[in-house]
Amino acid sequence: MSSDRITPRTLKGFRDFLPAAMMQREQIIDTAKQVYRSFGYAPIDTPALEYLEILTGKGSDETDRQMYRFEDAGGRQVGMRFDLTVPLARYCAQHINELGTPFKRYHIAPVWRGENTHRGRYREFMQCDFDTIGSQSLVTDIEVAVVIHELLNQIGISDFTLRINNRQVLNGLLEQLGLRDQATPILRALDKLAKTDAETVMEEMTRQSTATTEQAAKILSLVQVTGTNGEILDQLEKLADGHEATLEGIEALRHVIEGTQAAGVAQDALVLDVSIARGLDYYTGTIYETFLNALPQIGSVCSGGRYDNLTGVYTKQELPGVGASLGLDRLLAAMEELGLLQGHRTPAKLLVTFFDRDRLSDYLKICTALRRRGLAVELFPEPKKLGQQLKYANRQGFEYALIAGTQEFEGQRCQIKDLSTGESHNVDLDEQCEQLANWLQSHSPTPASEHAG
RNA sequence: GUGGCUGUAGCUUAAUCGGUAGAGCAUCAGAUUGUGGUUCUGAGGGUUGGGGGUUCGAGUCCCCUCAGCCACCCCA
Numbered sequence: 017m018s019s020d021r022i023t024p025r026t027l028k029g030f031r032d033f034l035p036a037a038m039m040q041r042e043q044i045i046d047t048a049k050q051v052y053r054s055f056g057y058a059p060i061d062t063p064a065l066e067y068l069e070i071l072t073g074k075g076s077d078e079t080d081r082q083m084y085r086f087e088d089a090g091g092r093q094v095g096m097r098f099d100l101t102v103p104l105a106r107y108c109a110q111h112i113n114e115l116g117t118p119f120k121r122y123h124i125a126p127v128w129r130g131e132n133t134h135r136g137r138y139r140e141f142m143q144c145d146f147d148t149i150g151s152q153s154l155v156t157d158i159e160v161a162v163v164i165h166e167l168l169n170q171i172g173i174s175d176f177t178l179r180i181n182n183r184q185v186l187n188g189l190l191e192q193l194g195l196r197d198q199a200t201p202i203l204r205a206l207d208k209l210a211k212t213d214a215e216t217v218m219e220e221m222t223r224q225s226t227a228t229t230e231q232a233a234k235i236l237s238l239v240q241v242t243g244t245n246g247e248i249l250d251q252l253e254k255l256a257d258g259h260e261a262t263l264e265g266i267e268a269l270r271h272v273i274e275g276t277q278a279a280g281v282a283q284d285a286l287v288l289d290v291s292i293a294r295g296l297d298y299y300t301g302t303i304y305e306t307f308l309n310a311l312p313q314i315g316s317v318c319s320g321g322r323y324d325n326l327t328g329v330y331t332k333q334e335l336p337g338v339g340a341s342l343g344l345d346r347l348l349a350a351m352e353e354l355g356l357l358q359g360h361r362t363p364a365k366l367l368v369t370f371f372d373r374d375r376l377s378d379y380l381k382i383c384t385a386l387r388r389r390g391l392a393v394e395l396f397p398e399p400k401k402l403g404q405q406l407k408y409a410n411r412q413g414f415e416y417a418l419i420a421g422t423q424e425f426e427g428q429r430c431q432i433k434d435l436s437t438g439e440s441h442n443v444d445l446d447e448q449c450e451q452l453a454n455w456l457q458s459h460s461p462t463p464a465s466e467h468a469g
Numbered sequence: 470g471u472g473g474c475u476g477u478a479g480c481u482u483a484a485u486c487g488g489u490a491g492a493g494c495a496u497c498a499g500a501u502u503g504u505g506g507u508u509c510u511g512a513g514g515g516u517u518g519g520g521g522g523u524u525c526g527a528g529u530c531c532c533c534u535c536a537g538c539c540a541c542c543c544c545a
Contacts, residue, residue: 343545
């Protein structure tokens with residue numbers, strides 16, 4: 017009999033979340049929502065499953081290969097979304113007449129990619145996208161950088177670098193060298209510059225594309241321009257040699273950098289990096305990548321860019337846009353490694369102990385009154401020994417425990433024990449628990465205890 | 470998907486040339502029944518990720534498989 021039992025397990029790259037982990041996830045999601053909303057982005061959602069033809073051929077061959085696909089019970093060829101941008105494109109092509117432009121939306125949802133797993137890389141993971149559709153104004157490019165900056169700050173991360181670049185600059189420089197049609201292999205090689213040395217990159221460039229050694233060297237010299245953002249722009253301008261598209265890209269970068277500074281982003285938090293080339297093929301303007309300074313090797317935790325024509329494959333109407341995506345799971349993996357996570361297991365602030373077995377109705381009444389005043393409270397379900405109840409309260413991460421027995425009820429008060437300090441406070445118990453609620457609300461949450469989930 | 474490394478109770482881990490698994494933490498229960506996170510005692514929990522093979526005998530050797538990590542690739 018027992019040998020017939022099924023081993024409980026999850027698929028490679030798919031995970032369960034315990035309450036302590038889920039609390040962290042929800043906290044970041046809530047923060048993202050609040051930041052996106054503060055800029056006027058509105059929520060949307062789309063189905064997890066789409067017709068296969070909607071999804072294929074929109075990213076790269078690689079994303080097609082990684083997509084989960086199957087035939088549904090009705091014989092339809094379907095695929096699971098591998099990002100939120102392609103569904104957004106379909107969504108806009110379908111609804112833009114009802115929406116109008118500029119259309120600002122955020123979308124927080126899981127996506128699926130059947131690729132090999134890694135630290136911070138899963139087959140089911142959550143993306144927190146925000147985009148502005150239908151505007152070519154650089155104001156929207158500026159806003160994306162400001163949102164990313166604000167988002168990470170609100171999450172509680174200050175030690176990060178937001179790197180930006182512009183595809184027009186890269187493409188323009190390649191065009192000057194007559195290598196425009198070699199952009200993909202060259203940019204792919206270039207992208208490895210952060211991981212390896214210039215020689216290796218040059219070698220790959222000449223091997224994977226038609227570029228000569230001289231051309232490869234030129235590209236690297238262009239990309240390795242150093243200095244402050246302003247100095248880099250000035251130097252690039254000279255190197256552009258009057259090439260129109262390149263100069264346009266440089267001007268765009270200048271605007272974005274100046275704009276973000278005007279918006280209050282510290283100068284050193286935004287770095288112009290001509291070597292970042294990544295991002296999906298559909299990016300055409302500004303591109304963004306965000307690295308945690310303490311853990312750059314985990315990759316970008318928030319990336320995005322501008323695209324000229326989101327909906328081209330679905331409709332004649334051209335819709336430009338710009339946006340970025342926070343990689344929630346990668347960020348959490350990084351935060352866990354960096355010890356930035358706290359270990360609360362309960363969303364409730366107060367545990368009402370079931371102390372006197374004859375006073376259940378009083379405890380229930382107190383809980384209801386407090387909840388009606390907006391406090392999250394939990395009643396311990398059994399009249400166990402107080403020590404055990406307090407142990408539970410401590411383990412779950414409650415901030416306070418309410419203790420009330422005959423002595424307290426006779427004096428029309430209760431005992432509130434601060435679980436982080438061990439101190440007890442006597443608080444009056446009126447009919448509607450008004451004083452108690454006020455007491456709890458006026459005592460700011462104690463800093464999270466050290467024990468991490 | 471390709472190549473490499475790893476896999477012992479919930480977690481961290483011990484086991485000498487192959488001789489049938491030990492511990493710490495955690496959990497649960499107690500220590501003359503109103504106070505936890507720092508004591509003491511006890512208990513549960515492992516067919517050593519799973520399957521097969523070699524052997525008198527395998528956690529230890531071989532093969533397959535699953536999962537994790539690293540590199541490539543790609544990306545959040």
